[in-house]
Each structure stands twice: as structure tokens, then as C-alpha cells.
Amino acid sequence: MDENPTKTNQSAHLALDIGGTLIKMVYLSSDDNCSPDSQVKVSQEESNEISDGLMKCHTGKGTLHFLKFETSKIDDCLEFISSNQLCSHGDLPDKKQPSAHDRKLIKATGGGAFKFADLFMERLGITLDKVDEMDCLVAGANSLLKANNQEAFTYMNGHKEYLQIDHNDMYPYLLVNIGSGVSMIKVEGDEKFERVSGTSVGGGTFWGLGKLLTNCKSFDELLKLSHVGNNRVIDMLVGDIYGGLDYSKIGLSSTTIASSFGKAISENKELEDYKPEDMARSLLRMISNNIGQISYLNALRFGLKRIFFGGFFIRGHEFTMDTISVAVDFWSKGEAKAMFLRHEGFLGALGAYTSYQKEGSGESMSHQLVEQLSNGVQCTGENQRLLPAEIKSQGK
Amino acid sequence: MDENPTKTNQSAHLALDIGGTLIKMVYLSSDDNCSPDSQVKVSQEESNEISDGLMKCHTGKGTLHFLKFETSKIDDCLEFISSNQLCSHGDLPDKKQPSAHDRKLIKATGGGAFKFADLFMERLGITLDKVDEMDCLVAGANSLLKANNQEAFTYMNGHKEYLQIDHNDMYPYLLVNIGSGVSMIKVEGDEKFERVSGTSVGGGTFWGLGKLLTNCKSFDELLKLSHVGNNRVIDMLVGDIYGGLDYSKIGLSSTTIASSFGKAISENKELEDYKPEDMARSLLRMISNNIGQISYLNALRFGLKRIFFGGFFIRGHEFTMDTISVAVDFWSKGEAKAMFLRHEGFLGALGAYTSYQKEGSGESMSHQLVEQLSNGVQCTGENQRLLPAEIKSQGK
Numbered sequence: 035m036d037e038n039p040t041k042t043n044q045s046a047h048l049a050l051d052i053g054g055t056l057i058k059m060v061y062l063s064s065d066d067n068c069s070p071d072s073q074v075k076v077s078q079e080e081s082n083e084i085s086d087g088l089m090k091c092h093t094g095k096g097t098l099h100f101l102k103f104e105t106s107k108i109d110d111c112l113e114f115i116s117s118n119q120l121c122s123h124g125d126l127p128d129k130k131q132p133s134a135h136d137r138k139l140i141k142a143t144g145g146g147a148f149k150f151a152d153l154f155m156e157r158l159g160i161t162l163d164k165v166d167e168m169d170c171l172v173a174g175a176n177s178l179l180k181a182n183n184q185e186a187f188t189y190m191n192g193h194k195e196y197l198q199i200d201h202n203d204m205y206p207y208l209l210v211n212i213g214s215g216v217s218m219i220k221v222e223g224d225e226k227f228e229r230v231s232g233t234s235v236g237g238g239t240f241w242g243l244g245k246l247l248t249n250c251k252s253f254d255e256l257l258k259l260s261h262v263g264n265n266r267v268i269d270m271l272v273g274d275i276y277g278g279l280d281y282s283k284i285g286l287s288s289t290t291i292a293s294s295f296g297k298a299i300s301e302n303k304e305l306e307d308y309k310p311e312d313m314a315r316s317l318l319r320m321i322s323n324n325i326g327q328i329s330y331l332n333a334l335r336f337g338l339k340r341i342f343f344g345g346f347f348i349r350g351h352e353f354t355m356d357t358i359s360v361a362v363d364f365w366s367k368g369e370a371k372a373m374f375l376r377h378e379g380f381l382g383a384l385g386a387y388t389s390y391q392k393e394g395s396g397e398s399m400s401h402q403l404v405e406q407l408s409n410g411v412q413c414t415g416e417n418q419r420l421l422p423a424e425i426k427s428q429g430k
Numbered sequence: 431m432d433e434n435p436t437k438t439n440q441s442a443h444l445a446l447d448i449g450g451t452l453i454k455m456v457y458l459s460s461d462d463n464c465s466p467d468s469q470v471k472v473s474q475e476e477s478n479e480i481s482d483g484l485m486k487c488h489t490g491k492g493t494l495h496f497l498k499f500e501t502s503k504i505d506d507c508l509e510f511i512s513s514n515q516l517c518s519h520g521d522l523p524d525k526k527q528p529s530a531h532d533r534k535l536i537k538a539t540g541g542g543a544f545k546f547a548d549l550f551m552e553r554l555g556i557t558l559d560k561v562d563e564m565d566c567l568v569a570g571a572n573s574l575l576k577a578n579n580q581e582a583f584t585y586m587n588g589h590k591e592y593l594q595i596d597h598n599d600m601y602p603y604l605l606v607n608i609g610s611g612v613s614m615i616k617v618e619g620d621e622k623f624e625r626v627s628g629t630s631v632g633g634g635t636f637w638g639l640g641k642l643l644t645n646c647k648s649f650d651e652l653l654k655l656s657h658v659g660n661n662r663v664i665d666m667l668v669g670d671i672y673g674g675l676d677y678s679k680i681g682l683s684s685t686t687i688a689s690s691f692g693k694a695i696s697e698n699k700e701l702e703d704y705k706p707e708d709m710a711r712s713l714l715r716m717i718s719n720n721i722g723q724i725s726y727l728n729a730l731r732f733g734l735k736r737i738f739f740g741g742f743f744i745r746g747h748e749f750t751m752d753t754i755s756v757a758v759d760f761w762s763k764g765e766a767k768a769m770f771l772r773h774e775g776f777l778g779a780l781g782a783y784t785s786y787q788k789e790g791s792g793e794s795m796s797h798q799l800v801e802q803l804s805n806g807v808q809c810t811g812e813n814q815r816l817l818p819a820e821i822k823s824q825g826k
Contacts, residue, residue, distance in 0.1 A: 054666050054688060215688040277542075277544045299502075320631060
């Protein structure tokens with residue numbers, strides 16, 4: 035499926051993961067102020083509607099940027115690539131400028147690498163060099179887990195704990211990537227994996243249903259809203275059915291959700307009678323819990339003790355992680371633990387980025403960069419807040 | 431937890447299953463026109479807002495009625511019991527009238543047996559004799575599966591097929607009861623079972639979310655609406671992400687739903703821009719598919735080859751059964767089949783009904799009745815339409 039033109043300039047400093055909802059971009063720019071031992075800094079800039087998440091990491095090789103765009107606003111992404119000359123090689127010190135007639139190749143993954151291939155060619159003369167989505171997710175996760183001792187962590191009841199992953203004993207594990215939909219991948223080795231399951235109830239469902247119910251204008255707005263809501267107003271709890279009692283015989287407490295959104299049926303209320311924040315919270319809890327449950331059942335099925343959750347749905351949101359963790363804990367009766375990845379949203383884009391290295395065109399730069407990025411971020415003196423929650427948006 | 435008063439009159443002709451959304455009632459009335467060899471007839475009467483589902487079955491012992499009421503309209507249920515004197519024994523030929531001072535006991539299951547115990551006592555002087563919900567579901571399913579060769583069937587691609595269940599080889603199986611929430615029970619014998627899983631995404635979620643999205647006034651209205659909708663308008667398909675292509679490497683066709691309600695995010699539309707029927711269908715498909723998937727994963731976990739689906743969510747609705755069947759088929763790669771029960775919605779109520787027999791107070795009448803009911807219904811010359819779809823409502 036991939037195109038292999040004979041004369042190409044691989045843009046080893048730019049990779050894309052074009053999903054159904056978001057475009058994730060990783061690119062490297064040269065940095066005159068950068069020295070090999072320079073500290074990483076995470077920049078926090080103003081938000082605008084183009085890109086509401088940006089992280090910059092200065093390394094010895096340059097500055098590695100992480101951005102996202104909404105897929106529906108792909109024109110902004112094209113404009114960004116064009117205006118920042120991301121497809122020329124001029125900002126990489128060891129590359130020469132390509133001629134106007136050279137083909138420009140960018141590693142890209144996700145369905146949008148197919149869907150928007152013609153658009154990139156027409157508008158920017160760029161050929162999207164397609165890399166398989168599952169390959170990229172796994173490559174991204176493996177690179178990060180190997181490169182950084184503080185990549186994976188558990189989160190429960192407000193407590194975050196980093197995990198020491200033995201690089202020689204990290205397989206097998208279940209990788210759950212929560213994008214618009216959810217993919218569940220059994221990973222047994224560097225390039226040995228299989229997509230074993232998934233669910234259509236994912237981030238797109240949260241945002242899609244949430245938008246219909248609340249009129250929120252963005253995913254992040256909806257997520258913030260859910261933070262202050264009370265799902266018990268709209269969820270039917272065991273206690274609502276049992277007159278305030280537990281159903282203790284089968285281990286269900288009165289506060290267990292018996293039916294998500296179940297209270298909306300029995301009361302004489304309409305949509306406008308419910309607070310948007312309560313609906314947002316109920317929705318987030320329903321989806322997080324469902325993903326946690328299906329993930330655990332798949333991990334159990336294949337005897338996988340570790341479950342790593344990634345994807346842009348999570349966004350370092352504490353309540354989301356907490357619900358997923360509680361679901362895995364509840365269904366596994368404490369046997370399994372949900373684990374999260376600090377670079378959760380960029381697994382696919384980083385995987386595409388490291389694929390330059392495979393072909394030798396990145397001169398092993400990609401892998402080094404991931405290492406430096408990871409170690410670098412670790413050295414910034416991060417406090418108890420989670421890194422992704424600190425990522426702020428970029429002014430155009 | 432159950433009360434055991436010393437002086438009681440067991441109303442062996444009435445049992446209730448009071449769930450979070452619906453009250454299911456089974457009761458026996460005497461029938462002067464009834465002889466031991468009388469044919470069963472399923473009456474179809476006018477609907478009203480109290481009870482939109484009634485089936486009457488005339489047997490040699492009398493007429494067995496199946497009704498449902500909305501739990502939120504429990505007053506109608508109380509009124510119905512009172513005005514039809516269902517808690518007196520006068521209509522059972524072999525019982526004498528209880529004195530005014532006798533305690534009246536009714537077998538009742540579901541959370542409402544706890545929640546509404548005081549209400550039944552205050553209003554009707556009735557003590558609800560609580561029977562465990564899981565006990566009742568399993569007893570109801572086992573009784574039906576043993577009593578009737580045409581109780582269980584598969585349904586896929588518009589094709590219905592009855593299953594011959596060997597009564598000596600019917601265990602183990604997974605019973606999935608889809609009420610407001612969903613219970614999944616591993617059944618290994620007559621009284622040997624365990625609730626192994628469940629999900630809060632059930633019938634209450636369909637109705638609750640559906641009501642908020644569409645303003646439908648009843649579950650059945652929402653179900654009918656879903657029948658004419660097109661979920662592709664609002665679900666994000668694999669082809670929507672991959673530019674119309676399959677993601678064939680991992681076996682996902684372009685028409686596979688990647689993200690339920692995922693299209694609602696990328697378009698500049700609000701709730702009122704979507705047709706209620708399209709949202710209803712997307713919702714039904716999301717929930718049915720999710721239940722099918724989680725059920726299969728649990729069946730796999732415990733090595734259960736058979737999965738029976740019951741509960742009032744299904745209501746003989748062909749699209750619902752089809753979606754559940756396709757989900758089980760998809761995730762099991764054809765290894766497992768979803769099976770449905772003709773008396774799907776009344777498993778708990780029938781289980782409560784048969785519990786009279788256990789205590790000897792029903793003089794084994796209950797079991798015989800279930801047998802007669804099942805065989806009788808089989809003898810009515812049912813056509814290709816499913817029985818539950820034929821059940822019409824009762825005029826008050």
C-alpha cells in the first residue's frame with residue numbers, strides 16, 4: 035500500500051498520526067540555543083482554536099514538538115506545516131535543502147494517512163508515507179517504555195505511582211489505545227503483537243454524545259465540565275433500585291452504578307432539566323468503566339498481567355484514570371492494575387517518527403530523541419501534577 | 431432478610447419482579463371456560479399507559495397472565511392488584527378465602543421488593559416475601575429451558591432457528607439478563623450458579639440516553655424509532671477514517687463502526703440537526719454490541735459454549751437480537767452463538783412464581799403451569815413472527 039518512489043527526501047523531522055478526531059504531530063526543529071546537556075523545558079503558551087496542546091522538548095539534537103489539530107480542521111494542519119516549512123530539511127543541520135523537484139515524504143499513520151493522501155499531495159506536494167497504525171502504536175509504546183523509567187504509572191484514589199519496568203521483562207502486555215474508538219493490542223515483543231479486541235465506545239463516543247447532550251464546543255471543555263458534575267443525579271444506582279440498600283449477596287454496594295443514565299427514564303424530566311456537568315460526568319464514567327472492563331477481560335483471556343492505557347481520550351485527566359483503574363481493580367478483584375503512559379496521546383505519532391530509523395534514513399536519530407525526550411522530561415523536576423495536564427496550548 | 435410470619439396465606443397465584451424500570455407480574459386466575467385440554471390463546475387487547483404488555487395463557491389450571499408496569503407508576507400496579515383482588519385466594523378453586531386478619535404474602539424479587547415493601551404493606555396489607563433476584567432469574571430460565579423445546583432460539587440475518595436443548599446436558603451456560611442494567615450469571619446446575627459479571631450499559635441506558643436525545647415518551651416508541659433509523663449518519667465508520675477503505679490488515683471492513691456517535695464530533699451540527707431515528711439506532715447498536723461483546727468475553731473466560739440472553743431490553747426486537755448475535759459471532763470468530771428466550775422478560779417473575787413450589791405452598795402447581803404454558807404456547811400455531819412481538823397491551 036505504501037508508495038516507494040525512487041527519489042525521495044525523507045522528512046525525518048516530521049511524523050503524523052491522522053486519526054478520526056485528531057491529528058497528532060511530532061516534529062524536530064533545530065535549536066540554536068540548544069546544547070547536548072541542555073535542560074528540557076515544557077512550554078506553556080496561549081491556546082487558540084487550531085491547536086490546544088503543545089509540548090516542546092529541547093534536546094541535544096534540537097527541539098522536539100508535540101502538537102495536535104482537530105482532523106476536521108486539517109487545513110490548519112496543512113497551513114502549519116507549510117508556514118513553518120516543516121517539510122523542508124533546512125532546519126536540520128546535517129541535511130541539505132531538497133530541490134523543488136524532489137519528492138517530499140512524510141511518515142504518517144492512522145486512517146487519515148489514506149484519506150488525506152491526495153490532499154497533502156495537491157496542497158503541499160507531500161507524499162504521505164503510510165505506516166500501519168498498530169505498528170506505530172506498539173513501536174511508540176515500546177520505545178517509551180524502554181527509554182524512560184518514569185513513563186508508566188498507576189493512578190488510583192488520587193495517588194500516582196511510577197513503575198519500574200524491567201526492559202528485559204516488559205512483555206507480554208496489553209496496550210489499550212483510546213482514540214475515537216478503542217484498540218486493544220496484545221504485545222509480546224518488539225515487533226510481535228496482535229490486535230485482539232477493541233470497542234466502538236471510545237473517545238469519539240464521549241465527545242460525540244457529550245456534544246449532543248451538553249452543547250460543549252470542545253472535548254476539553256466537556257472534560258472540564260465532567261470534573262464538577264455528579265453522576266448520581268442521572269445514573270441509576272443499586273441503592274436506587276434496592277431502596278438504599280446494598281445488594282450484598284453478590285457484592286454490589288448501594289453506590290454501584292446499576293444502569294448508566296438509568297435515572298433519566300423514571301423521572302419526568304427532559305434534557306434541559308439536567309445539568310450539563312452531571313451528564314458529562316455520567317458519560318465519562320460509563321465509557322471509562324466500560325473500557326476498563328473490556329480491557330481487563332481481554333488481558334485475562336491472554337494471561338497478560340499488565341495493561342497500559344494510552345490515547346488522547348485520557349489526557350492525564352485524573353477522574354478518567356481513576357475510573358479506569360477502579361474498573362480494572364473491581365473486575366479483577368484486585369488482581370490487575372491499570373497503568374498509564376505519560377506520552378499517552380502520541381504513541382502513534384512517535385511510532386511513525388521512529389519508523390524513519392528502521393529504514394536508516396533517520397540515522398538512529400529518532401530513537402535517541404525519544405530517549406532524550408523521556409530522560410529530559412524526567413529531569414525537569416516535575417511535581418505531583420501529571421505532565422499531560424500541564425501541557426498548554428500554542429498560539430499560532 | 432426475608433420475613434417468615436407464622437400465619438400466612440401464600441398467594442401462589444401472584445408473583446412480582448420489581449426492577450429499576452419495570453415491574454413484571456405473573457398471576458393465575460381461575461377460568462370457568464377452561465378445561466384440562468383447552469387450547470392456549472394469546473390475547474391481544476388495547477394498550478393504555480398502565481401496562482403495555484399482557485399475555486394470557488389458558489391452561490388446565492386456569493389462566494396465567496403476564497403483565498408489566500413501569501416502576502415509576504407503581505401506583506397503577508397496586509391499583510391493579512387491588513381492583514382485581516389478586517391477593518385474595520377466591521379465584522383459585524382449591525383455596526379458601528383468607529380472613530381479614532390473615533397476613534398476605536406475595537413472592538417478590540428485584541430491588542423493588544425491598545424498596546417498596548412498606549408501600550405494599552401500607553396500601554394493600556401485603557407482605558412482600560423477598561426472593562433473591564439471581565435465584566429467580568436462574569430458576570425462571572431453568573424451568574423454561576426444561577419445560578419447552580421451543581423456548582430457546584438463535585436469530586441472525588432475519589433467520590430464526592429453534593434449538594433442541596438436551597435437558598440432561600443443558601449446563602453450564604451463561605445467562606445474560608438485560609434489564610435496566612445487565613447481569614451475567616454462570617449457571618452450572620439447578621441451584622448452582624454465580625453472578626460473574628455485568629455492565630451498567632443496559633436497557634436503562636438505552637431508554638435514559640434515548641429519551642434525552644429524542645424526547646421519546648416510552649421505551650417501545652424509542653425501539654420502534656430505531657427500526658427506521660440509519661446509524662451511519664452518526665457513527666464514525668472505519669471507512670470514514672480510512673477514506674472509504676477497509677483496514678483489512680486487522681480484519682476491519684470499511685463499514686465496521688469505529689466510534690459510536692463519533693461523527694457527531696466532526697461536523698458542525700447540533701442535537702436538533704440529527705434525526706431521532708438515527709440516534710436511536712446508533713444507541714441501540716452501541717448497547718447491543720457492547721453487551722454481546724462483554725457476554726462473549728465472559729463465556730470464553732469460563733468455557734461456557736452457550737449464552738442465553740433474556741430481560742425486557744430485547745422484547746423480541748429483531749434488530750436488537752441481530753446486533754447481539756453479530757457481536758457474539760464477530761468477537762468469537764464464529765465459535766459462539768447468541769441464543770434468546772421466548773419468555774425473555776419474565777425470567778425473574780417466573781422464578782419467583784416457581785419459588786412457591788419449593789416451599790410446598792404451591793402444591794407443585796407452579797412448575798406444572800410453566801410446563802403447560804410453554805407447551806401450550808407451542809401449540810397455538812405460531813407463525814414466523816416472534817411471540818414477544820405479538821404481545822399486545824391490556825385495556826384497564
